Amino acid sequence: MPSLCRDCFVQSADAPRRCPACASARMVSHPELFGLSIAHIDCDAFFASVEKRDRPELAARPVIIGGGQRGVVSTACYLARTRGVKSAMPMFKALAACPDAVVIKPDFAKYVAASRQIRALMESLTPLVQAMSIDEAVLDLSGTEALHGAPPAVALARLARQVEKEVGVTVSMGLAPNRLLAKIAVERDKPRGMAVIGAAEAGALLAPEPVTILPGVGPAFAAKLGGMGFSTLGQLASLDMREAMRRFGEEGPTLVARARGEDSRPVRPERETKSVSAETTFDRDIARPEELEPMLWRLCEKLARRLAEKGFAAGGVVLKLKTARFALRTRNARLPGPSAVPETLFHAARPLLAREADGTAFRLIGIGAQPLVEASAADHGDLADPEAPRRAARWAAMEALRGKFGDRAVAVGRGIGARS
Structure with missing residues (x-):
């Protein structure tokens, strides 16, 4: 059976338990090993791994990435997971399960930088790389054997070692004939694994x-x-x-x-963005509308910036609220015309909030844009809303001042004092 050592990359025709060249036990064997070309790559406990890379003294400690006592777990290292910690778990439950955990607030700039390094290494193997999130992607290595002088399985094993050496984190990989099976495969051997699912099986x-x-x-x-x-x-x-x-x-x-394991979706280098959003978890539960509205305004500003960064505008808004008992509420409203201006987003979301702010205590509020439209179609104004271009111009002027003099250079009254 075709086999590969993931440490020295020696290929074998049989299935030895250890590599005949380096004696490593990290062997992968499969009848279709050298004929498959679709791979799903998932970074292992990515945020926690980056933090442990930068703080070696945490290597043997359980690490949780999240935001404060009232936040939720973004991710946790595998040691913390063995204690019952899971992503999206309320922080107080995570700390009850693993009281000796080191809790670190997310540093997204650092994680994005590491993600871009890994993405560049993937793209050195094939241009067909489709990012699924900040820490996972699917690759199509069809036709790359001549380029790399080795089958895709070998190129992937080399990539895993390169990521460990140059970025300082580990990845797990699933290899299969299509995207669905590659995704299922990657979940079967974590962390630092390589699992294969063939078409025949x-x-x-x-x-x-x-x-x-x-x-x-x-x-x-x-x-x-x-x-x-x-x-x-x-x-x-x-x-x-x-x-x-x-x-x-x-x-x-x-x-x-x-x-049945069938999936005809191609690997597309550009992933379609389906929604853009912003949210915040409060330090204490909030029920009063006059406290919730400034939070909503600040989130509408964040949402407007994120839309601009991605080249989109909102065709509608989605209000997200989570109660003190973790019950989730979502409410939608369509905009009269596409917009990427916080004032317009806020005026659409404010009535939704007013209907929900009935004395219920909330721990989280969020605002999202859905559906998304091209930014070029937004804020042109019409007979029903001739002020739209002026609102867009005011927002652009405010952002220009903030870019030059700092975020506090100019503020809208309703957002002053908000802690989002």
Whole structure:
């Protein structure tokens, strides 16, 4: 069976338990190992790994990245995870599970810098790199064997070592014939792993797995599927496409195909941005509208900046609130015309907040733009809203002053004192 040493990159025709050249136990073996070219790469506990890289004294300590006693866990190192800490867990629960953890506030500038280093190394292998988030990406290495003088599996193993050496973090990799299987594979061997799923084995391998193994199938959808008698991928895969359509509508055939391990999506270098948002968690629960509104205004300013950075405007807004008991509320409003001006975003979101601020205590507030439209289509004004261009000009002037003299150079009254 074809095998590869992930430490010295020696290729073997059989499947030795240890590398015949360097005696490493980090061998990967699979019948299709050297014929597959779609890879999913996921950085291991990325934020925590970057912090441990910069603070070696934390190497053997459980580390949690998050924001304060009232925040949530952004990520945790694998040591903290063995104690029960999970991403998105409330911080007080994380500290109850792992009281000796070192808690570090996120330093996103540092994480972005490391992410860009890794992205550049990926792009040295192939131009077909699609970023899925700050710490994971999918690559298509088809046709690169002549360029690298080795099959994609070997090029990926070399990449993993290069990331460790030059960036100081580790990655896990999934290798497969398509994006779906590569994503499933990468979850099977973490951290610092390399897992392979071949086309020939996909159906049998997936059949006994729970439906939740499919990306996008969360607890609510899984419960719905379970109520219909589908708890495993094999049960879904047994449906023909007509029956899938009847039971699940237009998405049924795609769902059944994914349950069989089929996925025809290409790797696209530019990932489509579906939404842009900003949110904040309070130091204490807040119920009074007069306290919530300044927070909302400051978030609308943040959202406007993020839209400008990405070249988008909002066709509508989504208000997000989380109660003191962690119940999530989302409310939507369509804008009369596309906008990337905080004043317009605020006036659309403010009535949504007023309806929800009924005495309920909230721990988090957020504002998002959805749907997204091109920035060139925004704030032109019409008979219904002739002031739109003036609002856009005022916002642009304020941002120019802030860029020259600092963020505190100019402020809108409703945002003064907000702590978002």
